[in-house]
Amino acid sequence: MRFIATFFAMGLLMGCSDTGDASSTRSITEAEATSRVEALIHGTVEILKTHPTLQLVPYSATPTPCAFSNEGIPERYTIGRAYWLHKMPSEGLVDTAQQVVSSWRHDGHAITSSGGFDVGKPGVSATTADGYHLSLAWAEGDVLYLAATSPCLWPDGKAPNPAG
Numbered sequence: 001m002r003f004i005a006t007f008f009a010m011g012l013l014m015g016c017s018d019t020g021d022a023s024s025t026r027s028i029t030e031a032e033a034t035s036r037v038e039a040l041i042h043g044t045v046e047i048l049k050t051h052p053t054l055q056l057v058p059y060s061a062t063p064t065p066c067a068f069s070n071e072g073i074p075e076r077y078t079i080g081r082a083y084w085l086h087k088m089p090s091e092g093l094v095d096t097a098q099q100v101v102s103s104w105r106h107d108g109h110a111i112t113s114s115g116g117f118d119v120g121k122p123g124v125s126a127t128t129a130d131g132y133h134l135s136l137a138w139a140e141g142d143v144l145y146l147a148a149t150s151p152c153l154w155p156d157g158k159a160p161n162p163a164g
Contacts, residue, residue: 029157030063033079033150040132040148041081047103050092052085057145066152076154082147090142097122097144100136109134 028036045052060082065074088096094117101111101124109126116122121138128134131151139145154160 027076027153027157027159028150030077030079030153030155032157033153034081036130036132037079037081037148037150040128040134041083041146043107044100044103044134044136044146045085048096048099050088050096052144053087054083054146055086057082057084057147060147063155064149076152078149078152080147080149082145084139085144085146088144093138093142093144094120094122097124097136097138100124100146104134 041054045054060080063077063079065076066078067074067076069075085096097117101114104111104124104126107128109128112125112127114122114124116138122144123137124135126134133149135145135147137145137147
């Protein structure tokens with residue numbers, strides 16, 4: 001069941017999150033996106049009253065294709081990170097999720113979906129002003145999962161020159 005929750009949250013985040021025209025000549029670099037994703041994750045964790053132990057979901061650290069050439073070759077990618085939040089009391093998961101919602105709103109992020117609070121299985125997603133996607137989701141075993149994903153980017157931060 002944890003596997004299903006993971007794929008649900010990753011599916012919310014790992015889709016193409018393009019915030020601009022594909023012909024744009026400048027985007028963020030992979031290093032910039034990784035830094036921003038990690039800052040969003042750790043900034044969220046820092047506000048929590050209960051301090052969890054973070055466990056990286058290994059496959060979340062692999063860039064995910066989000067735009068393809070006419071030949072089907074990946075050209076642009078999203079950068080994401082996902083963490084299991086361990087050492088949190090199961091009776092406090094809803095309170096933790098409410099803290100996250102409050103923090104994300106305070107930071108100006110738009111809450112795009114939420115649910116499960118009434119049954120003790122909270123899930124919430126948000127989008128930042130700069131096009132990043134955030135998600136906090138409950139999983140089997142009463143554990144929370146926190147993830148962040150970048151907008152769709154060019155691998156080196158620049159679109160290829162159309163003139164060749």
